[in-house]
Amino acid sequence: MIKLEEPSVELFPAYREFVLEMLARGETVWNPYTPSENENPAEFVERILRRKENPEPPLVAETVYWPIFDGSVVGRISLRHTLNDNLRKMGGHIGYEVRPSFRRRGFATEMLRQILLTPKAREIGDLMLTCAPDNIASNRTILANGGILTQTIYVESIGADRNHYWIRLR
Numbered sequence: 621m622i623k624l625e626e627p628s629v630e631l632f633p634a635y636r637e638f639v640l641e642m643l644a645r646g647e648t649v650w651n652p653y654t655p656s657e658n659e660n661p662a663e664f665v666e667r668i669l670r671r672k673e674n675p676e677p678p679l680v681a682e683t684v685y686w687p688i689f690d691g692s693v694v695g696r697i698s699l700r701h702t703l704n705d706n707l708r709k710m711g712g713h714i715g716y717e718v719r720p721s722f723r724r725r726g727f728a729t730e731m732l733r734q735i736l737l738t739p740k741a742r743e744i745g746d747l748m749l750t751c752a753p754d755n756i757a758s759n760r761t762i763l764a765n766g767g768i769l770t771q772t773i774y775v776e777s778i779g780a781d782r783n784h785y786w787i788r789l790r
């Protein structure tokens with residue numbers, strides 16, 4: 621069973637393994653979730669935790685979790701507390717990745733299930749998730765957690781389509 625933990629200096633070495641494996645496999649880790657070369661673990665963790673209360677505009681507040689399985693950080697999942705215009709087109713309330721060597725073991729499905737149980741997710745109530753129509757794994761992850769596909773739109777800024785799902789917790 622995985623456990624969602626908020627970032628901490630203690631977990632930083634395990635998180636670094638996740639980032640290094642993603643980058644080595646040519647996968648994307650969004651800049652705000654990547655420690656920079658001249659940043660020490662405490663500064664990096666503090667930068668992520670600050671996003672929960674005081675995000676730098678135009679970013680919205682978000683809670684970031686590092687899912688732990690058997691001492692390893694197997695991915696990253698974030699809950700955005702509100703939507704802005706960009707997130708309404710692409711991004712939605714929840715974003716996630718699973719470390720390549722831990723994929724196809726149900727971790728994404730479980731991470732999403734657990735984040736939906738958090739008080740903040742229940743307070744938001746109606747959660748939007750987006751993903752590429754051809755991202756089979758992510759579409760299935762969302763569907764397995766009660767996602768309802770409401771539309772597929774063309775997103776001009778990336779020149780690609782995105783499926784829009786809603787998960788209603790109320």
Ligand SMILES: CC(C)(COP(=O)(O)OP(=O)(O)OC[C@H]1O[C@@H](n2cnc3c(N)ncnc32)[C@H](O)[C@@H]1OP(=O)(O)O)[C@@H](O)C(=O)NCCC(=O)NCCS
Nearest residue numbers: 716717718723724725726727728729751756757758760761
């Ligand atoms: C999408 C992602 C998070 C899925 O992680 P995961 O832990 O492998 O997912 P799960 O094991 O929970 O699998 C979820 C479902 O997708 C299916 N699946 C997983 N990988 C698949 C693949 N490569 N091809 C087809 N189906 C796949 C699983 O069989 C499962 O389906 P089921 O519930 O019908 O059995 C992971 O592939 C990833 O990190 N991708 C890159 C980042 C990304 O796409 N993030 C989401 C952006 S919207």
